[in-house]
Amino acid sequence: MKIIVYRVFLFLFVVLNVFACKSGNTEKFYTNKGEWDTARIPLLKKPYEAINVNNEEGWCMNLFAIDGDTGFDNIKRITVGNGIIITYSEIQF
Numbered sequence: 001m002k003i004i005v006y007r008v009f010l011f012l013f014v015v016l017n018v019f020a021c022k023s024g025n026t027e028k029f030y031t032n033k034g035e036w037d038t039a040r041i042p043l044l045k046k047p048y049e050a051i052n053v054n055n056e057e058g059w060c061m062n063l064f065a066i067d068g069d070t071g072f073d074n075i076k077r078i079t080v081g082n083g084i085i086i087t088y089s090e091i092q093f
Contacts, residue, residue, distance in 0.1 A: 043078070043085055050078060061087060 027046065034040040039052045043061075052059045060073035077088040 043080055
């Protein structure tokens with residue numbers, strides 16, 4: 001009797017995990033890992049992301065809310081919470 005209960009429990013466990021792992025319509029922005037020479041981490045929501053290209057300038061982030069091609073690099077720390085992105089960056093001369 002214990003073996004039957006164990007097998008039923010194991011079967012239900014496997015079936016529930018299979019359905020739980022099913023991915024929905026996730027946008028590619030959140031699943032893309034970057035190109036072959038870059039690394040990227042999506043932040044908060046599209047289009048905000050941290051990007052690292054060959055460690056030349058460290059991690060950088062573009063500022064899409066401002067007109068033009070602006071942003072900052074050499075990010076040392078980054079925190080996301082309550083809809084706010086906080087970064088710590090050092091200027092290198």
